[in-house]
Amino acid sequence: MDARFLPLFLLLSFALSSENITALYLSWYKDPTTTMTIQWHSDCDEDVIHYQRPDGQKVTSIGSHQSLSEENILIHATTLEGLEPNTVYSFQINDETTSYTFRTAPANLNTPLRFIIGGDLYLSPKLFRKMGQNLAKLDPLFAVLGGDLAYAIGRPLNLMSSPAHQWFKFLADWQETCVAKDGRLIPFLVVPGNHDIAPDDYELFFNLFAFPKKELYRAVDFGTYLSLLLLDTGHFHPIEGRQTIWLDKALEDRFQTPYLLAVYHIAAYPSYYAYDNTASKNIRDNWCPLFDEFKVQAAFEHHNHTFKKTYPLKAGSKNPAGRTLYFGDGCWGSSPRKTFPQWYLDKRARKNNAYLVELGIKSATITAIGISGEVLDTSSLNPK
Numbered sequence: 347m348d349a350r351f352l353p354l355f356l357l358l359s360f361a362l363s364s365e366n367i368t369a370l371y372l373s374w375y376k377d378p379t380t381t382m383t384i385q386w387h388s389d390c391d392e393d394v395i396h397y398q399r400p401d402g403q404k405v406t407s408i409g410s411h412q413s414l415s416e417e418n419i420l421i422h423a424t425t426l427e428g429l430e431p432n433t434v435y436s437f438q439i440n441d442e443t444t445s446y447t448f449r450t451a452p453a454n455l456n457t458p459l460r461f462i463i464g465g466d467l468y469l470s471p472k473l474f475r476k477m478g479q480n481l482a483k484l485d486p487l488f489a490v491l492g493g494d495l496a497y498a499i500g501r502p503l504n505l506m507s508s509p510a511h512q513w514f515k516f517l518a519d520w521q522e523t524c525v526a527k528d529g530r531l532i533p534f535l536v537v538p539g540n541h542d543i544a545p546d547d548y549e550l551f552f553n554l555f556a557f558p559k560k561e562l563y564r565a566v567d568f569g570t571y572l573s574l575l576l577l578d579t580g581h582f583h584p585i586e587g588r589q590t591i592w593l594d595k596a597l598e599d600r601f602q603t604p605y606l607l608a609v610y611h612i613a614a615y616p617s618y619y620a621y622d623n624t625a626s627k628n629i630r631d632n633w634c635p636l637f638d639e640f641k642v643q644a645a646f647e648h649h650n651h652t653f654k655k656t657y658p659l660k661a662g663s664k665n666p667a668g669r670t671l672y673f674g675d676g677c678w679g680s681s682p683r684k685t686f687p688q689w690y691l692d693k694r695a696r697k698n699n700a701y702l703v704e705l706g707i708k709s710a711t712i713t714a715i716g717i718s719g720e721v722l723d724t725s726s727l728n729p730k
């Protein structure tokens with residue numbers, strides 16, 4: 347056999363012959379205070395999760411699976427419901443003896459909420475792992491991944507890495523690298539980017555992630571204290587039209603929520619790409635007026651592979667009375683690019699970064715973390 351194909355052969359042999367779990371990852375598609383969606387890959391058609399309630403009662407939850415036929419892999423998903431908030435659970439898959447743990451989100455901010463936001467992760471696996479290890483040391487409950495996770499589509503791939511295998515490599519690296527101090531798995535919420543999904547290339551993405559329907563824009567509500575608006579900057583759904591109409595209503599419905607944070611891939615206020623590129627202009631025309639109207643405290647933007655923070659902006663201009671800060675700019679595991687001065691940029695640098703968000707009852711802190719775990723910038727936000 348040609349030596350170049352040996353790693354691929356070994357990977358395929360492992361997937362085809364073993365009943366072992368070849369990937370395991372967690373996310374939330376329902377209320378993070380009382381649910382958890384567990385996904386794993388195997389060639390075994392059982393979808394059983396065993397876990398224990400805080401009162402000691404043992405529970406079995408049965409999910410479902412679908413086949414990734416070209417890889418001879420089954421992708422399983424089981425959602426646990428009726429969980430206690432702010433509680434560590436341990437679980438096992440099928441008859442495996444290995445136990446894994448996760449924690450549900452707190453019911454309120456009497457327990458501060460700490461999580462990570464970052465995008466453009468796996469262009470350099472080496473940078474991804476270094477940043478991931480340093481972020482995991484900060485003990486986040488979960489992460490929001492702002493698009494361009496595995497870089498599975500839309501870039502030249504060598505013969506060794508099909509889109510599916512690029513996802514498998516990313517998921518394996520996530521599982522190995524992004525583990526909390528106490529060994530908990532760190533769930534991640536997916537926001538789509540241009541290297542994850544396209545209107546004509548979407549089946550694999552929806553096979554891998556348990557979205558209840560083929561709709562990527564959504565609000566994830568943590569009790570009544572935080573709503574994350576997770577949006578799609580045109581990679582599957584257009585920015586304008588139905589998504590914007592939905593966003594208007596979603597923000598109106600959540601106007602009383604103390605913290606409203608938006609996360610999406612392409613930046614309204616870019617630090618590398620041109621200010622007048624079509625997608626950025628579309629976001630500024632359609633979404634930013636809604637952020638102003640409903641007092642969204644922060645929008646997390648990506649795609650530029652730089653570090654940036656804007657001034658408070660309102661109605662498309664610098665305004666100290668403005669509420670929204672735009673953080674970015676998508677550089678977890680990609681090589682940082684040079685930034686360019688713009689009237690809206692308060693901070694900018696050619697540096698890898700992701701954000702640590704810490705929400706409390708009286709205030710929130712947003713800390714930009716660099717590749718070695720160093721603090722690049724700190725901001726405070728007030729709840730409504």
Ligand SMILES: [Fe+2]
Binds near residue numbers: 539541648649
């Ligand atoms: Fe991108």
